[in-house]
Amino acid sequence: MPVPSAPADAGRVGPPPRTGWKAMASLTPARARRDTITKLLEDGGSVSVSALTAQFGVTETSIRHDLTVLQEVGRLRRVRGGAVSARRLAPPPGAMARARENSVEKARIGRLAATLVHTGDVVLFDSGSTVLQVVTSIPPPRRITVVTHALQVMEEVGAWDYPHLICLGGLYLREHQLWVGPLTLLNLRDLTGDIAFLGCDGLTVEGGMTTADMLVAEVGAALAARARRVVVVADASKLGRAGFTPFVTLDAINVLVTDERADPGIVARIREMGIEVLLA
DSSP states (O other): OOOOOOOTTTTOOSSOOOOHHHHHHHTOOHHHHHHHHHHHHHHHSEEEHHHHHHHHTOOHHHHHHHHHHHHHTTSEEEETTEEEEHHHHOOOHHHHHHHHTTHHHHHHHHHHHHTTOOTTOEEEEOOSHHHHHHHHHOOTTOOOEEEEOBHHHHHHHHTSSSOOEEEOOSEEETTTTEEESHHHHHHHHTOOBSEEEEOOSEEETTTEEEESOHHHHHHHHHHHHTBSSEEEEOOGGGBTBOOSEEEEOGGGOSEEEEOTTSOHHHHHHHHHTTOEEEEO
């Protein structure tokens, strides 16, 4: 009688090997996987961690690492549960140029200003690259309510684990990436914040805060009026410079957060008005 031969997988420990496309996908090199993710984003605009995990047959940890790597090289932006195309979120050239100006000082200002936010606060955020640095510097668990008309602030807060976000709609200005106009002001009218963070194009003792757009100025003034405490974040290059249109006078400001390059004479005059000045 012939002796039956042992199965090909005799002695194998663990589950049988995967076959078909899942087996091939799990062997896909990380670089090829990331190239495929980039192509999916170009075609569809967004991807989810769960769908990518199923497609490539790898762990969620691997996919999240892929997305982090791709975000670091500017191919995408992480959002809760996945990622969206960096091209779809790319700001206008003017906004990108403003964000690059004094970026190191803005980051320091943002970190210092973020210490003024406390658990349970209702926080009103204006637009601007320095204000955005405040938002990105708030540490977890970020149990606050955020009210804003700025797209980049909405995107950042929307990626938090437990966002509590109120978006002020209205007329969208692409150049500034924010909403303005009567609807924005109406949405804000009945809200009250514990603290508001405002940015500006210029700030002088005599004229207060200024900005480049009258519609943007209207919303900035309304944010200041609806907050119990007003914090201005502005790097030193903004101090002593007057922009196109004023929107908040210095007597409405409680705190100015700027950087250590600020003109000592201007800082002294602002402090004489009873305004707290913090140097990052």
